[in-house]
Amino acid sequence: MIVLTSKQMREVEKIAIEKIGIPSICLMENAGRETALEVKKILEEKNLNSVIIISGKGNNGGDGYVVARNLYNWGVDVKVFLTTSIGAISGDAKVNLDAILNMGIYVAEITQREHLKFLEKAIKESNVIVDAIYGIGLKGRITGIVKDIIEMINQANKIVVSVDIPSGLNADTGKIEGCAIKASKTVTMQFVKPGLLVYPGVDYAGEVRVAEIGIPYRLAAEIGKIYLVTSEDVKLPKRLGDTHKGNYGKALIIAGSKNMTGAAYLCAKGAIKTGCGLVKLAVPQSAQSVIQGALYEVITYGLEEKNGILSYNALSSVLKLIDESDVIAIGPGLTHDKDISQLVYDIVKNIDKPVVLDADALNALVGRLEVIQGKRIILTPHYGEMSRLTGLGTDEIKNNLFEVAKTFIDRYKVTLVLKGAKTVIATKEGSIYINSTGNPGMATAGSGDVLTGMITAFLAQGFSEEKAAIHGVFYHGKAGDIAREYVGEYGMTAMDILENIPDALKCGL
Numbered sequence: 001m002i003v004l005t006s007k008q009m010r011e012v013e014k015i016a017i018e019k020i021g022i023p024s025i026c027l028m029e030n031a032g033r034e035t036a037l038e039v040k041k042i043l044e045e046k047n048l049n050s051v052i053i054i055s056g057k058g059n060n061g062g063d064g065y066v067v068a069r070n071l072y073n074w075g076v077d078v079k080v081f082l083t084t085s086i087g088a089i090s091g092d093a094k095v096n097l098d099a100i101l102n103m104g105i106y107v108a109e110i111t112q113r114e115h116l117k118f119l120e121k122a123i124k125e126s127n128v129i130v131d132a133i134y135g136i137g138l139k140g141r142i143t144g145i146v147k148d149i150i151e152m153i154n155q156a157n158k159i160v161v162s163v164d165i166p167s168g169l170n171a172d173t174g175k176i177e178g179c180a181i182k183a184s185k186t187v188t189m190q191f192v193k194p195g196l197l198v199y200p201g202v203d204y205a206g207e208v209r210v211a212e213i214g215i216p217y218r219l220a221a222e223i224g225k226i227y228l229v230t231s232e233d234v235k236l237p238k239r240l241g242d243t244h245k246g247n248y249g250k251a252l253i254i255a256g257s258k259n260m261t262g263a264a265y266l267c268a269k270g271a272i273k274t275g276c277g278l279v280k281l282a283v284p285q286s287a288q289s290v291i292q293g294a295l296y297e298v299i300t301y302g303l304e305e306k307n308g309i310l311s312y313n314a315l316s317s318v319l320k321l322i323d324e325s326d327v328i329a330i331g332p333g334l335t336h337d338k339d340i341s342q343l344v345y346d347i348v349k350n351i352d353k354p355v356v357l358d359a360d361a362l363n364a365l366v367g368r369l370e371v372i373q374g375k376r377i378i379l380t381p382h383y384g385e386m387s388r389l390t391g392l393g394t395d396e397i398k399n400n401l402f403e404v405a406k407t408f409i410d411r412y413k414v415t416l417v418l419k420g421a422k423t424v425i426a427t428k429e430g431s432i433y434i435n436s437t438g439n440p441g442m443a444t445a446g447s448g449d450v451l452t453g454m455i456t457a458f459l460a461q462g463f464s465e466e467k468a469a470i471h472g473v474f475y476h477g478k479a480g481d482i483a484r485e486y487v488g489e490y491g492m493t494a495m496d497i498l499e500n501i502p503d504a505l506k507c508g509l
């Protein structure tokens with residue numbers, strides 16, 4: 001599903017209005033009516049009848065007057081409060097404000113602190129609040145009386161429906177600009193905005209509904225570079241009857257050390273459960289018997305080691321195994337030491353096959369990432385690993401996911417899976433995909449190792465790096481969501497995610 005930033009949204013609106021000739025007031029009518037229909041649905045479900053609408057100075061406020069007019073016509077008890085003076089409103093918003101004034105709908109200004117008590121009383125007496133204060137036109141932080149109004153609404157514990165975007169939320173980054181409305185539902189216009197899809201925005205948006213307001217889809221298809229990954233985007237091909245394991249790829253996983261055999265297990269099992277034809281697992285020699293005893297479906301190799309950790313001497317054995325494989329994953333549980341660093345660096349330097357680099361393979365390349373440039377590589381860092389790779393702070397990364405991801409792939413021309421509560425995938429071509437599955441139960445050790453195995457399996461089955469990353473992340477989250485139904489979030493382990501991969505994949509057929 002296409003996601004548009006506020007700038008792109010303005011571009012498509014401009015073309016729709018100025019080049020195509022769709023009257024802007026029609027778009028406002030559709031936006032307001034769609035929101036009013038959502039509010040009506042809520043009122044009917046809960047047998048309620050009283051709504052207040054809080055409108056700002058711009059077109060978001062204009063949408064609010066249309067909501068008011070429609071609800072009033074349907075017999076709802078409606079009151080409108082303006083965060084600005086009536087005289088400051090212009091354009092389409094003024095046309096709609098004049099209409100509701102002419103209809104005799106209650107309209108009051110809340111522009112001074114002493115007005116707040118009227119709003120407080122009205123909020124108490126109402127069932128639903130419609131937030132039409134700011135939409136994509138918000139600039140900078142919210143201060144003054146509007147901040148007081150937003151805090152009053154948030155404390156009121158009412159059902160809140162936001163028009164387009166919760167007021168105060170940065171539509172592009174999901175950051176809170178001083179304060180923001182905590183909505184129960186957001187009716188966003190025509191195209192979903194990125195800020196609704198990443199944290200903390202997700203927590204403020206509530207349930208998101210995309211309302212069709214009449215802007216042609218193709219306008220967005222021409223400029224969109226950000227996508228939300230939904231089940232429609234990750235349909236799996238049916239397997240052909242006349243096939244054998246050779247058709248589903250040979251993956252080599254280089255992982256594990258004496259204290260982290262589990263990481264190697266989870267990664268290899270993740271790959272085999274995602275349909276990879278043959279999985280080979282290379283671990284330090286002393287770990288091989290433990291691993292082999294637990295993994296019946298996987299071929300294991302015990303390589304040169306020092307104290308239970310792969311040594312640089314393993315390089316020639318690894319390169320030979322790589323020659324015999326289609327795709328490679330390196331990293332889970334390798335540990336971090338100088339030998340591993342040099343080993344990983346030399347493997348990456350020599351490789352010309354699709355590779356997934358995770359965990360310690362990422363740590364191994366800190367400070368000399370140039371070696372990945374332009375290769376068929378997928379990196380899967382969490383914010384901590386991304387911080388080590390880029391030198392940026394984890395908060396800086398978390399607050400600017402899209403920008404950080406985009407800058408990284410512009411420089412290195414690889415595929416990036418930036419893991420977090422909302423995982424973001426950035427592709428060589430410069431597109432950004434936001435995942436829609438997963439839950440906090442997956443914040444558990446080993447969860448990322450399973451993901452690496454899954455992405456590797458999709459690569460082995462012939463998916464491009466971009467598609468393997470998107471499918472791997474989506475179905476990993478889906479497996480976690482199915483696991484949650486059985487074990488909940490507290491008790492979920494990486495093994496629970498593994499066990500639910502098959503059911504997750506069944507959803508894709």
Ligand SMILES: NC(=O)C1=CN([C@@H]2O[C@H](COP(=O)(O)OP(=O)(O)OC[C@H]3O[C@@H](n4cnc5c(N)ncnc54)[C@H](O)[C@@H]3O)[C@@H](O)[C@H]2O)[C@@H](O)CC1
Pocket residue numbers: 013017024027028029031056057058059060061062063133134135136137138139140141142143163164165189213
């Ligand atoms: N342009 C169009 O064709 C359509 C726009 N629509 C609605 O219009 C919205 C965008 O409208 P606008 O561009 O008028 O912008 P907004 O209504 O989001 O807000 C802009 C207004 O708020 C003020 N403002 C911004 N940041 C502020 C801050 N930090 N403190 C105090 N005041 C601040 C600005 O000066 C401006 O007057 C969308 O989100 C959507 O709801 C819809 O009606 C559909 C059609």
Ligand SMILES: Nc1ncnc2c1ncn2[C@@H]1O[C@H](COP(=O)(O)OP(=O)(O)O)[C@@H](O)[C@H]1O
Pocket residue numbers: 359382419420421422423437438439440441442443444445446447448449450451476
């Ligand atoms: N709150 C959350 N919501 C959704 N997914 C999550 C959440 N927390 C973690 N995850 C997912 O779990 C995985 C954790 O990976 P990682 O941090 O590498 O763990 P490990 O190194 O222990 O395997 C990532 O895919 C991440 O997106």
Ligand SMILES: [K+]
Pocket residue numbers: 060131132133134135162163164165166167
């Ligand atoms: K709003």
